[in-house]
Amino acid sequence: MRILLVEDEPTLNAQLTTALETAGYVVDACNNGRTAWALGDLEAFDAVVLDLGLPEMDGLTVLKRWRAAGKSMPVLILTARDSWHEKVAGIDAGADDYLTKPFHTEELLARLRGLIRRASGHASPVLTCGPIELDTRSSRVTLDGQHIPLTSHEYKVLAYLMHHPNAVVSRTELTEHIYAQDFDRDSNTIEVFVGRLRKKLGLNCIETVRGLGYRLATPT
Amino acid sequence: MIREWMHKRLRAWPYAWPRQWVRSLQWRVLLGMLIGLTLALVLAGFLLSGLFKDHATRQFQAELATHLEQLTARLAFDATGQPLMDPAGLSDPRWHKPFSGRYWQIDTRATDPAAPKPRPGVLRSRSLWDQVLQLPTDVVADGTVHTHTIPGPDGHPLLVLERSVRDPEQPAAIWTLIVAADARDMQHATEAFSGTLAASLGVLWMLLALAGVAQVWIGLAPLRALQTDVSAVSRGLRPRLGSHFPAEVQPLANDLNAALDAQANNLARARTQAGNLAHALKTPLAVLQQAADHALSTPAGPNGQALHALAQQVHDQVQTARRQVDWHLKRARAAAHAGSSTAACPLWPTLQSLVKVMGRVHADRHIRFELPDPPALPLNVEADEQDLQEMLGNLLDNACKWTHTCVAVRIEQGANTVTVGIQDDGPGIPAALQADMQARGARLDESAPGSGLGLAIVNELARLYGGQLQLSTGSSGGLHAALTLPKAQRSADAPAS
Numbered sequence: 264m265r266i267l268l269v270e271d272e273p274t275l276n277a278q279l280t281t282a283l284e285t286a287g288y289v290v291d292a293c294n295n296g297r298t299a300w301a302l303g304d305l306e307a308f309d310a311v312v313l314d315l316g317l318p319e320m321d322g323l324t325v326l327k328r329w330r331a332a333g334k335s336m337p338v339l340i341l342t343a344r345d346s347w348h349e350k351v352a353g354i355d356a357g358a359d360d361y362l363t364k365p366f367h368t369e370e371l372l373a374r375l376r377g378l379i380r381r382a383s384g385h386a387s388p389v390l391t392c393g394p395i396e397l398d399t400r401s402s403r404v405t406l407d408g409q410h411i412p413l414t415s416h417e418y419k420v421l422a423y424l425m426h427h428p429n430a431v432v433s434r435t436e437l438t439e440h441i442y443a444q445d446f447d448r449d450s451n452t453i454e455v456f457v458g459r460l461r462k463k464l465g466l467n468c469i470e471t472v473r474g475l476g477y478r479l480a481t482p483t
Numbered sequence: 484m485i486r487e488w489m490h491k492r493l494r495a496w497p498y499a500w501p502r503q504w505v506r507s508l509q510w511r512v513l514l515g516m517l518i519g520l521t522l523a524l525v526l527a528g529f530l531l532s533g534l535f536k537d538h539a540t541r542q543f544q545a546e547l548a549t550h551l552e553q554l555t556a557r558l559a560f561d562a563t564g565q566p567l568m569d570p571a572g573l574s575d576p577r578w579h580k581p582f583s584g585r586y587w588q589i590d591t592r593a594t595d596p597a598a599p600k601p602r603p604g605v606l607r608s609r610s611l612w613d614q615v616l617q618l619p620t621d622v623v624a625d626g627t628v629h630t631h632t633i634p635g636p637d638g639h640p641l642l643v644l645e646r647s648v649r650d651p652e653q654p655a656a657i658w659t660l661i662v663a664a665d666a667r668d669m670q671h672a673t674e675a676f677s678g679t680l681a682a683s684l685g686v687l688w689m690l691l692a693l694a695g696v697a698q699v700w701i702g703l704a705p706l707r708a709l710q711t712d713v714s715a716v717s718r719g720l721r722p723r724l725g726s727h728f729p730a731e732v733q734p735l736a737n738d739l740n741a742a743l744d745a746q747a748n749n750l751a752r753a754r755t756q757a758g759n760l761a762h763a764l765k766t767p768l769a770v771l772q773q774a775a776d777h778a779l780s781t782p783a784g785p786n787g788q789a790l791h792a793l794a795q796q797v798h799d800q801v802q803t804a805r806r807q808v809d810w811h812l813k814r815a816r817a818a819a820h821a822g823s824s825t826a827a828c829p830l831w832p833t834l835q836s837l838v839k840v841m842g843r844v845h846a847d848r849h850i851r852f853e854l855p856d857p858p859a860l861p862l863n864v865e866a867d868e869q870d871l872q873e874m875l876g877n878l879l880d881n882a883c884k885w886t887h888t889c890v891a892v893r894i895e896q897g898a899n900t901v902t903v904g905i906q907d908d909g910p911g912i913p914a915a916l917q918a919d920m921q922a923r924g925a926r927l928d929e930s931a932p933g934s935g936l937g938l939a940i941v942n943e944l945a946r947l948y949g950g951q952l953q954l955s956t957g958s959s960g961g962l963h964a965a966l967t968l969p970k971a972q973r974s975a976d977a978p979a980s
Contacts, residue, residue: 272766278773316762343765344758345809347837347876348869354840361844364765365772365801368780377847 265289265440267311269299296320311338330357337378383426390425420456424479433476516695532677543669551662564653581612584665592657640666705732827863827971845883853891863971877937885909907961917954
């Protein structure tokens with residue numbers, strides 16, 4: 264799951280990046296509105312954490328431009344302004360949720376999980392596909408109730424596939440959502456992760472659709 | 484009692500009454516006009532009656548002078564040098580009627596000791612009967628006429644004309660011819676004229692005063708219109724003053740409009756600054772909060788205990804600071820509002836957008852919102868849009884936090900008020916605590932998210948707008964919050980004139 268974090272206060276930016284990475288997200292952090300807008304417009308993100316008071320272009324403008332351009336990723340607004348007027352303006356501009364500063368890391372993560380889950384049409388925080396269960400709250404994966412330990416990258420690939428259960432996901436798409444923008448991407452590593460996941464969860468858990476990508480095998 | 488009151492009133496008079504008048508423009512203008520009018524008319528009255536009196540006197544004297552000439556023409560002397568007057572030659576019958584008010588008399592005066600002794604009343608008109616007119620002795624040169632006023636035979640003043648003649652044959656003897664008339668005849672004419680004049684001037688005064696009152700009434704009408712407009716603005720019925728005032732009042736209306744705009748700008752600026760302050764304070768608080776959360780979630784190292792204690796302290800203090808900042812910011816926003824004029828705000832769209840926000844924010848809870856049918860006519864309440872959002876937002880958020888399944892909203896319209904009832908099916912609040920909570924906004928349950936100040940802020944804002952917030956236990960056992968606000972008479976989207 265790849266997150267765009269937009270926060271201009273350097274310390275808070277660093278803290279949130281650490282917290283989000285610890286929670287298993289891939290984080291692209293930036294500190295001004297213009298860069299944020301360009302990133303969100305060009306790259307694919309699973310969710311955005313957007314501060315409203317930003318240099319160069321304020322958060323609401325960035326959000327309105329994304330929505331006008333048809334970008335539909337869930338956006339969580341961070342705001343220091345606590346009035347309902349600001350909240351209404353944020354939601355009207357296309358935000359999906361807001362959080363008032365100061366906030367607890369746990370609350371931010373919980374809201375973010377909820378947003379990503381709802382964006383992919385899941386009602387429960389536990390994603391299920393046949394015998395495989397993935398708890399987004401604890402990042403635990405179980406197979407028939409047995410805990411399967413996964414590396415961070417393996418978890419990210421599986422989580423992305425499980426959030427899009429019936430779709431064919433291309434390698435490029437997976438790469439985009441698993442690595443941050445400035446990471447040296449090599450789509451071959453995706454094959455390695457998929458191979459390892461098949462080993463751990465059963466050979467048929469992930470189908471290869473030739474020339475297109477991967478699909479989570481739906482239980483028959 | 485009455486005496487005391489009058490005494491007081493009289494003592495207060497030189498200060499209290501004029502001050503009252505001075506405060507009223509109408510009274511001032513009227514008073515000034517009446518004083519001026521009275522002075523002018525009294526002056527005109529005196530002037531006119533003086534002119535008339537002067538004229539009448541001259542007329543009277545001219546008449547007497549004619550009589551004197553007639554008398555002179557009829558004067559004859561006998562052989563001894565004594566004057567002779569044939570009364571039949573004098574035409575006016577009043578010469579013959581006793582004390583009729585018209586008299587003549589011939590005196591003799593000596594110019595040298597050889598002449599006969601001076602003797603008044605040698606010859607007299609019959610009307611003088613046995614009286615003799617006593618004139619002050621003065622020397623009247625030949626051919627000149629002297630005028631005197633002396634008491635007459637019946638005590639009334641007489642206007643007297645005298646001249647002297649000499650018998651050419653006895654030049655030593657000087658004869659003084661005197662004609663007199665009762666001055667009352669002249670006075671009567673003058674008095675009659677003055678009476679008529681006073682009555683006419685009185686009528687004129689009344690007509691002019693009436694015209695003045697009408698003028699003041701009409702002249703000050705734009706000021707009354709201005710007052711009506713200003714009161715409409717202050718009650719939020721219209722956004723600004725109109726431009727239909729006369730040229731003398733329009734600048735004032737324009738200045739008032741400018742002041743209204745400046746006030747609106749100040750309000751906006753105060754709000755922006757409050758928001759900026761929030762931003763400036765809360766971002767560092769967020770940093771501290773994150774650091775504390777991080778320290779608390781990492782496993783304890785060598786100094787683990789102390790670090791955790793510090794982190795816990797930071798965490799608690801950040802919460803306290805946040806509550807303080809929220810409280811004072813909201814108070815500041817409410818205070819910024821207090822002096823400003825109210826505006827009308829449409830209730831339904833505000834409610835809708837807030838319910839949309841609630842739906843997003845509490846998406847995981849799957850809360851069902853029961854909304855009434857949209858009102859047929861646009862329904863506006865007398866409140867600033869941001870303040871209305873603040874009140875309804877806090878109430879809805881509170882309901883969403885506590886409810887199990889459903890938040891029901893009701894709108895009830897009174898004659899001049901609108902009541903928004905928001906009810907949840909949560910655990911509710913014991914009646915004893917409801918009043919307490921309303922008053923202080925105390926945080927009843929620390930486990931629920933939010934600062935717990937919401938209800939107090941709603942209560943304070945509602946009171947600022949002349950409304951109120953009532954808490955009660957709803958039918959399903961949850962909290963029922965009823966927010967009553969005055970209904971705006973003006974439609975919110977009416978174009979500003």
